[in-house]
Amino acid sequence: MLDHVSISHQSGLILWSRSFTPAFASLAQTPASPVNALVREVFIEGKVRGEDASFERDGYNVRWTMENGLGLVFVVVFPALLPLTYIPALLTRTKQLFLSLFQQYIQTLVDTLSATSGVLTEAAGSALRVLQQRMDDERWAQIFDRCLRNCEGDQARRPAQTPISLHRQAQLSAASGASTPGVPDTPTDSVTAEEIAKNVEALKSKMKGGRGKGGKGTGQTPSPSPSRKTGAAAKLMRKWGDSQVSAGDMAALDYSTPAPETPNGQGTPIDVEALVSRDAMGQRSKDGQYEVADWDFRGGKRAAAEDLPSEEEILARGTSRLTIDDKEDKEEVAGSSWSGIFSRLTGSKVLSKQDLQPVLAEMEKHLMDKNVAKDISEKMCDSVGAALVGKKLGGLSSVKSEVQSSLSSALTRVLTPKTSTDLLLDIQRKRSASTVSYDNALPDPYTLTFVGVNGVGKSTNLSKVCFWLLQNGLRVLIAACDTFRSGAVEQLRVHVRNLGALQDELGVGEKKVELYERGYGKDAAGIAKDAITYAKENKFDVVLIDTAGRMQDNEPLMRALAKLVTVNNPDKIIFVGEALVGNEAVDQLTKFDRALKDFSGAGTGGGQRKRGIDGIILTKFDTIDDKVGAALSMTYVTGQPILFVGCGQTYTDLRQLRVNHIVQALLN
Template identity: 55%
Template sequence: MLDHCSISHKGGIVLWSRSFTPAAAQATASSSSPVNSLIREALIEGRTAEDKYEKDGYAVKWTFVNDLELIFVVAYQRILQLTYIDELLATLKSIFVKLFEPFLATFIASLHAASKGKILSTVGETAATWDFSKAFENWDAVFNKILHGLESKATQDRRTRFKPTQMAVEPSPPTDDMSLIPSESVEASVDEEQIARNVQALKNRLRGRGARGGRRGSGRSDIGSGRDSLPGSDSDTPAKRKTKSKTQRKWGNEAPTESDMASLDFSYEKPGDAVNAAPDLNSLVDETSLGIRTQDGMYEVKDWEFGTKNSVADDMISKALNSSQASKPAPSGSLGALGSLFARITGSKVLTEEDLKPVLEGMKQHLMKKNVAKEISEKVCEGVGESLVGKKVGGFQTTNAAVRAALSNSITRILTPKTSTDLLLSIRTKLSTPLPSTQQRMPYSITFVGVNGVGKSTNLSKVCFWLIQNGLRVLIAACDTFRSGAVEQLRVHVRNLSMLGVNGATDSKGRVELYEKGYGKDAAGIAKEAIAYGRDNDFDVVLIDTAGRMQDNEPLMRALAKLVATNNPDKIIFVGEALVGNEAVDQLTKFDRALRDFSSASGGNGKERGIDGMLVTKWDTVDDKVGAALSMTYVTGQPIIFVGCGQTYTDLRQLRVSNVVQAILAD
């Protein structure tokens, strides 16, 4: 992945440039950028014959167009082995010159005319009068196509390089002169013969083992059996087999030493460790998914919108299909069945339960197809039926509209939040509330709870990125002291978030920190210490990560309730999957009930604490089957604050009720 690409004039005028990561944009804007260092330390000094230039973890390559005095520069992470850079530079140079040579020639001539008097300010003023963005407005699309083609080609080459190739080898006449045969062919033939012998020996060994039928005391030696004895195989002598024993691991009751722990710890960066090298920041932030800034400077995540994935061509095709099928009867499934069911009701009629029964059954099936839990679907349909019984309708269109309106109103009422979903407002309200001079301000604390494997830690880091974008200092408390790798996972997230920073471009070290005490400790105690640490070090928000647990595990639910009762967090957010249907109801009901029952009995001053909101993960995997949102909101009465919809820190969305209703009602 590239970090930066630019096309410049040798006089220092940048004609076109693009930065692919926030860090690259920040570095390019600074005087110590790798491109500026290239100009100062390589081009000006005349070291242009070097293959590439390296600076601060970047590798820079370049090429010239001398007659037009142009420099093409590409910068990328030094640890990456990008094989297409030279071809990219050559292609860019060739196509750019062909497309814009008349404009470039005129521009260069004007610079030469302005520089005849050796007045630099005149040269700068002359360059400023040229509108490069307009002159090269089509170049972005061309560049994208070139880059995408070369990256795809490199990926394909990399795949074929590691895929075994099957070559048809024709028999050659016998010869005594081995020098006439390439050494590669000799090695290949030897390898094929060796593989064939290995396979045959393995078949014979398995066949012999089956024939013996597991008889004890049978000989295992292959000597004299007619089978090939392979070096390093099971047919070697017993003495040789004993030397190939597995390295023994250290087990026992004694604690591991510091050197043992260091050899097994892969969470910290180590010198020369490419795995733990700095990540590609472009893979952490999707610029197309970045939120928006409000007028007061607050950073808001994007709204999830249903149906925005369709292109203009898809819309045109859809309209054409709809117009061609306008005369056809409505489909017999989903909500399309509602129209056909009501088609038999003609004229003015007062609806009865018998009239609505088949319609409500079709409605229930439709909701279940949208991933709404069966129990919730039945209750929603009952509510719709109650609102329609006794209502006077007339005509097909009026009846169909009445049913849809009733269903839409019912779903809207369920999804409409009973409490505020503006988490940022709650945080700022607490932080700005006046306190007595003797009282120290406590940070806003949020506890993330949920079952195993739903993505609590990952989506906690997305919320952390959103908070950092709003200028808040965040402390992450690693209270999952059970799952192996949980602390290391958060440590990696904190490292990445420290490099991204505000607006994805500014270094945010000091804005996010991890508080951890290792494994096997009391999670409630660690959370309490983390909140106290956040208070003493002026952190605004403490995000508490907890271990995943099943809703039926009473000891673990009691431990979670103890954490809640001991620390009394400002928000308890349940993290659940968008993929679940009926299971969502069971998870939420038991989680909320267990928290309320056990928290009041765990020293929380008799105060019940239940779930305050929800974060639904894997939202991008369900398309319009968003029924889990309806099920979760129906069970708890609490709002869905965010939904996770991707793999980067910007893949966080907030739900609008109208968008969810539209997705549920869609056929």
Template identity: 40%
Template sequence: MLDFFAIFTKGGIVLWCFQNTTQNFTSSVNALIKNVILQERGLNTFSDNRLSLQYKLDNEFDLVFIVAYDKILKLSYVDKFLNDIHLEFRDKYKNELARAEYFQDYNFCEGFNSTLKKAEKWSKQQEQLPKQMKTFEQSSKSKKTVSSMIERKGDEKNAKIQKKKEVNFAPEEAQLLPDSPKQKLQNGQLDEETLAANRLKFAQKMNKKKQDPKKSPKSPTVEKERVGKKPRIWELGGTNKDLGSLERTTDKPEDMRSHFTPDTEIVGQMKGVIKDLEVESSDEEEYFEEEKETNKSSHKGGMFSIFKGLVGSKSLTASDMKPALEKMKDHLIAKNVASDIASKLCDSVATKLEGKVLGTFDSIASTVKNTLNDSLVQILSPKRRVDILRDCLEAQRQKRPFVMTFCGVNGVGKSTNLAKICFWLIENNLRVLIAACDTFRAGAVEQLRTHMKHLNALHPPERHNGRTMVQLYEKGYGKDAAGIAMEAIKFARDSEFDVVLVDTAGRMQDNEPLMRSLTKLIKVNEPDLVLFVGEALVGNEAVDQLVKFNQALADYSSNSNPHIIDGIVLTKFDTIDDKVGAAISMTYITGQPIVFVGTGQTYTDLKALNVKAVVHSLMK
């Protein structure tokens, strides 16, 4: 049973409304508009509190149809009902909608009740019918694109190799034994007597091979071993005299500067706000094959051929957009966007454009591309203000440390990018305490200690009135990470540090004990910012990592409002060229902004995300 149904314009004017209960649906409808419709996420069902909400857009008259019902109920007729009620309302009031007469009283009760009864009756009939097998058109094979069916070079060779590997036992046995007795064929197969004779001769032949093994010649390596191997001498290999200077098992802070020469040229380069990421701009390439074919034919077929692919003032349908959307989906997947995200993005574009009337000289391909470009810019644009430097200065005025926690899977570069962010903070005259809470990985504490020494060499205490700008808080290995973080924050408050950077152990998203430990650390210490560190190299894996990290932080926390991921640090961005799809996947899943982008191995290789540059790189 439906609890709520409403029809309103995209401008916010309610045309008709039905409410079955006294419950207030305002907050749920606003949440759907804010998180799904405005973000163009294309979700079929949206859950808020105890309600499930679904919607349908009419782009021709700029209408929105929303239905809400209890989450417990599984109503199979909602999609059909929305389609039918959309057609019923539009056909009945087409003239009024065309004249934009929104303020008159729509008497739509009869149409609503009849359509709802038909949908419920249809649902009961479907439940009584036996389940039928899928047709070919409904299967995944029918949805394959043309590009995946094109034969490429090397495919024929692979097919021939595969055919050679196929075994046909009866003919093969016959080929192995050319002197076999006359083979009698029965219905295209050998008889039992011939097969038995062939097998006997084959066994005798194999026994002869085992009895007379060929003697292998003496290998030349045996003679070399008798003479004796000479040790290889490396040019810069060093001698036993160098062992003392290479000893690193104990810290030697007194002679640290003799082994590390600080690059003072990078000092002062990261003052103020972090610079935006620069993507090499190039002339936009023609993307769709339809447009390329149109341009080629325009030179051959005369002046009338330029109108190929244009839509003459008619409303777009799903079938019109399907070729262009399939091409766009393949392009996004090739640029490292997760396949599920690429499908949802194309579906949202289809929902946004379906029923829209294009101009005479607007092509479908260019319209789809421009709409998707706008959607990508909107997805990557931050939904809230992210100004870490300002937040740190505000916490400094309140005389408390600003706490940032870094989490992520193994090997993505948490410690390295933590050091980059630390360098940016001390460049802006903020004292930083690094909490070594990775008590699991061997060498994690030593890595942070090395970064601390290098950063203090770049910003020595003499330049800051004798204050040490970076300090490491460590308790060794095998200890409780949440307890170390708590002690570090208390020490930072007492010692007047401005920022605390908490480094956590890398963990896979499926490791429940470690995910519980991370949830405990965040719940106990309540950091100001939880940053997820992810690689720009991954595609579908990024979606799985983010979803499970967020889900674990929500599930394992007993709070009604758990602290989940606040932002993303995208590392190894310099290794992917223009395959920047991971940024889209990560932001689409969480709705959280990409705060930092790692572009190299030095302390200055830290950038802010330039949304337009990334989208341009993705779409070219």
């Protein structure tokens, strides 16, 4: 029933493996192997990790357990559809047997690998050959086969639940612990069809009799509602009708003030200073590129040199931290035995689950307080605990400091981008590739599609990104593809007018931003396609596609969004979400990503690749202080980077996230 089993070291060295099916033996040599997915997602990215964890990939269920003291990983792969309940017991028995037989030989190999930083040198190769020879001498393959047969036999001997027993469980659950007439107390008694029918009737009568007073079916008539007020104290009702609205009615409802006239007759003047925040402006790099400021949880601005603490403050903080650590260590030492003290001083104390459990529970609560989704907090803490069980605690280091250090490393692994976040470089590469591929041909514009739920700030942050691109000298075309929401096109028109005024303020002569719109009620995919064609013909560098907000559970609207993606194949699909919604952000992002992957490319005969979310923009980041858990949750779910965060209402209120800043805010 198994497909594959292996024992390996965390450095990547395989000590023993066996594939039970030819299909998996050939699959194991490819990057699509479930074992390679385990290495990538667990040991490199730090996801889905636990002492005895599992995940499914391409029809296979991968289960594993670890021995952190020696850095060993025991892996079992089997078909996901098979209910193999003995797998945890098999992994535990296999680990116990393997360590009992070969622990001293493994320790020699691990010490050799540690001395060479995991590189398989001649000494390590010699230690590996000694271990494999010992495995042959002890007939390890036969020992594992016997262990597997015993585990399979235990599952075969375990009584399976029959439909009758399942029916009894449903009855007991429905009765909420109350005794039901006709149901025997012992679980091994048989139940006849007549008894089942009697029990069902008893439950129905009980449910009918339990309805509250005044409820449906009680025969009682609800009391009449009190009569409405009449006379002068009553609220005047609004008149609704089909009659034409008079000029007096319009004047009564007009609360707007007339716009002041300007000398040139252009209407209301634009206050350029109100559109940007000089304090939030970014900086020019050495090559002339405009870079937005970095987000910093201590103030939301770029961390300047004068904001750094002085050397005296750093030394004082270190002394204070040392005093706290010493106090924790003294408390631990005072409550331990002399053998425990000696093991701490010699660096031989081995961390156990009992040592880590209270600290991990506190750390999990801390992450949830930082707005991290509950299930992700649990997985992160399980990952840290699994990595520390069996490790030696050296010197006078406290358990809490070890957990914090390991959690910091895990957070850094998750948050580190797996793809490029340099949009300017990507734009330049596409422009160069188009010029080289087609002689004398116009380069294709770089397209960004902004998606998300209603009201998160897609149009506003699209305009902030547009201002950043204008600052870098790029020509930008904004495509108004939100043809549903009233005022969506007018909102973008105002943004384009404001950005044009800022462009004049910056002294740029050529018009670099335009709006492409076709009104309301039109097909968004067709408008986006026409906008891209127009941008190519008029030598625009970037096209920003604004889409209508939609809820993640609305399948027809998600299919329409996937159609826009399929027809136009944008370079990046950017999900815009709020930083203050916590678990809801994870649900939104997960369902958007899944819907795009399920529906994009439909009807193209498999020629169009499936698309998902390529990047994230988090809005309203200035409202959360240091509760940046949504950034961790979103990155953990999709593995995609956070490109920018919105921190205000002006066009300069756009920030870049640095991994170390997020980690500091989460652990603060």
